[in-house]
Amino acid sequence: MTYRSSFFVGNNAHFFSPLNGKFREQAYQCICELYDQVNGPECDFRSTLSRRDVLDTFDHVIRHTPLLDSEDTPVGEELDSRDLASQLLRKLIDCGWLETYRDPSHMRTSYRFTWLGRRFATVFTQDQDDIQIDTQNSRSTLVHLRSFVDRYQSEQVIDTDALMMAVRFSRGVVNDFTEAIEHTVSRRVLLIATINEDLKEARARGQQTLEYMAGPFMQELSDRFLRDNIDLFNREIIDLLTTIMMWPTDVKIDIEKRLRKRHPKLLDKLTQQRPHPFLLGWANEQIERYVEQASQVLMPELRREVRSLVHRAKMHFDYLNRLNYQSDSPDSILNVIRRLEALTVEAKHSVLEHAVTFGTGFDIRLMNIDQVTPPKSITRKDEVNTVEVIPELTDDEKRRLLIARAINESFQANSLEVRDYIINALHETRFVQMHELPVTSTKELICALNALSHAGISAINPVSGQPLFRITPRAERMNNEYFDAPNYEIEYLGE
Numbered sequence: 249m250t251y252r253s254s255f256f257v258g259n260n261a262h263f264f265s266p267l268n269g270k271f272r273e274q275a276y277q278c279i280c281e282l283y284d285q286v287n288g289p290e291c292d293f294r295s296t297l298s299r300r301d302v303l304d305t306f307d308h309v310i311r312h313t314p315l316l317d318s319e320d321t322p323v324g325e326e327l328d329s330r331d332l333a334s335q336l337l338r339k340l341i342d343c344g345w346l347e348t349y350r351d352p353s354h355m356r357t358s359y360r361f362t363w364l365g366r367r368f369a370t371v372f373t374q375d376q377d378d379i380q381i382d383t384q385n386s387r388s389t390l391v392h393l394r395s396f397v398d399r400y401q402s403e404q405v406i407d408t409d410a411l412m413m414a415v416r417f418s419r420g421v422v423n424d425f426t427e428a429i430e431h432t433v434s435r436r437v438l439l440i441a442t443i444n445e446d447l448k449e450a451r452a453r454g455q456q457t458l459e460y461m462a463g464p465f466m467q468e469l470s471d472r473f474l475r476d477n478i479d480l481f482n483r484e485i486i487d488l489l490t491t492i493m494m495w496p497t498d499v500k501i502d503i504e505k506r507l508r509k510r511h512p513k514l515l516d517k518l519t520q521q522r523p524h525p526f527l528l529g530w531a532n533e534q535i536e537r538y539v540e541q542a543s544q545v546l547m548p549e550l551r552r553e554v555r556s557l558v559h560r561a562k563m564h565f566d567y568l569n570r571l572n573y574q575s576d577s578p579d580s581i582l583n584v585i586r587r588l589e590a591l592t593v594e595a596k597h598s599v600l601e602h603a604v605t606f607g608t609g610f611d612i613r614l615m616n617i618d619q620v621t622p623p624k625s626i627t628r629k630d631e632v633n634t635v636e637v638i639p640e641l642t643d644d645e646k647r648r649l650l651i652a653r654a655i656n657e658s659f660q661a662n663s664l665e666v667r668d669y670i671i672n673a674l675h676e677t678r679f680v681q682m683h684e685l686p687v688t689s690t691k692e693l694i695c696a697l698n699a700l701s702h703a704g705i706s707a708i709n710p711v712s713g714q715p716l717f718r719i720t721p722r723a724e725r726m727n728n729e730y731f732d733a734p735n736y737e738i739e740y741l742g743e
Contacts, residue, residue, distance in 0.1 A: 259344040260364065266339050270316060275336055276372065277313045278306045279345065283361070283369035296351045296358035299337075306333035340365075385420035386542075389535065390481045392417060393488045400499070408506045415531050418538040421478055425546035432553040439560045457561055478542045485539050489532045503528050669695035670717065670738060678740045682733070683726035693730060699738065716741055 256263065266275040282305055286297065310329045337359075340346045345365035351358040361369060396410040439457060493500075507527040508515050518525035588596060641649070669692065673680050685696045722735040 259342075259362075262343050263345070263364070265343050266336065266345065271332065271336065273316050274310050274313050274332065275340070277309045278333075278336060279340070279365075279369050280373050281305055281309050283366070283373050286360070296354065297360065298356060298358060302337055302346075302359050303330065303333045306336055310336075345369075385417045385424055386478045386481050388417040389414050389421060389539070390485055390488075393485060393535065397488050397491055400495075406499075406503055406506060408503065408510055411503075411528075411531055412507075412511070415534050418535045421542045422538050422546065425542050425550055429546065429550050429553050432550070432557050436553070436557045436560045439557075439564045454564055457564065461561065478539060478547060482539055482543045486536060489536055492528070493532060500528055507531070665691070666695045666698050667716070670699055671740065674738075674740050679737055681722065681726070681737050682735050683728065687728070687730060696730075 266272070266279075282297075282302065285305060307329050310332055337346070341348065341359075344362055345368075346359055347362050347365075348357050348359055350356075392410045392414040396407055396414065399405045399407050399410070435457065504527055511527065515525065515527065518527070518530060588599070591599065670680070670685075673685050682696075682699070685692075685699060687693050687696055718739040718741055720737040720739065722737055724735050726733055726735040
């Protein structure tokens with residue numbers, strides 16, 4: 249667990265209080281408008297905000313923002329927009345969003361966002377930005393990682409900032425996929441909700457969906473699947489990480505020293521999690537983990553959600569077509585019912601009696617049998633058009649799945665656990681045989697079963713790049729209550 253400093257302390261004790269209650273929408277709109285006023289494309293950075301400027305901005309926003317229904321304020325008790333603006337300004341200052349300072353150029357009290365207030369206001373307004381750029385985090389990860397490797401190999405220059413930028417952009421790859429998946433799911437949920445809406449609302453939702461799919465949706469798919477496809481850069485990124493770990497020991501020691509000096513807070517954070525952290529190895533693990541996560545987990549999930557959204561959109565447009573036919577066609581059931589309702593009782597009986605007798609007569613015609621040509625017999629293949637309905641799982645089946653998942657998780661051990669298990673089994677010596685490995689729990693049994701393959705393949709010294717263990721086969725076999733196998737001796741080569 250990562251221990252972070254407390255947030256709701258001091259002036260931030262009630263930081264989100266303005267965004268609660270009856271006037272939360274007004275507070276949100278005022279924060280966004282004030283941020284655009286001091287950071288937007290038409291702002292004058294030489295001017296400062298006086299109290300009157302802030303109140304005028306808040307007053308204008310409040311008068312054009314609808315009031316939300318709430319039980320916080322008694323019925324009949326309404327505030328003037330100017331009074332509400334003054335009250336909101338005081339609350340934003342008390343809760344840590346805004347602060348006052350002395351403007352040296354005009355010698356007056358001015359207002360500005362606090363550091364935290366500006367950060368959250370930026371998040372509120374970034375989706376409404378007029379300038380939308382394509383995210384290229386996958387390519388940026390590769391570019392910075394390649395720059396880090398190339399500068400050392402060609403110029404003997406160690407650029408640790410390029411390495412850490414690659415770590416940051418690799419996180420952005422996962423964030424991009426997560427945001428795209430969540431946005432796609434939200435659009436699909438909105439389409440599902442149109443089932444209970446009338447024709448006008450369904451048409452509006454369909455138009456919004458068309459605009460979204462023709463604009464941001466296609467742009468997002470183009471980024472994730474074409475220009476910034478993580479699958480295109482995955483192999484090259486992994487190869488660069490392997491190249492870094494194969495550099496000489498003195499080079500990696502130099503990189504480690506620079507990273508520790510450049511990022512002391514990161515070093516302190518990692519020290520809380522494990523003693524003697526290796527920052528270069530941590531950076532490589534972070535990049536590899538995020539890239540593999542995006543490529544193997546999030547990319548397939550995004551593809552599934554896209555297919556689901558397209559399928560739901562098709563169903564929605566078919567639904568709109570049915571609604572249009574039912575409402576506009578003169579032969580639709582709705583229009584027939586409306587015409588029947590407009591008739592008198594006698595006319596209704598006449599229409600219904602005619603409908604009962606219509607088509608009940610017989611029309612018999614004699615034909616010449618010699619002129620009749622029998623049709624050719626055609627054997628049709630049986631068409632399989634049944635739709636299989638996936639039955640809902642019973643409680644017993646769900647319980648079995650949960651048990652199977654728990655068993656799979658309990659019978660897994662990562663390389664770090666296996667390595668620590670082998671080192672602990674060595675005690676004071678540098679040699680241990682397979683039959684000497686302790687097995688007192690399920691986890692130790694799994695580690696013992698994987699000890700040989702890990703020690704022979706996966707265990708590499710992160711500093712020297714050399715194997716941590718040497719495997720020597722023994723003549724005798726090992727036999728215990730768990731398994732019968734050839735015996736091996738594991739020798740620890742580390743310091």
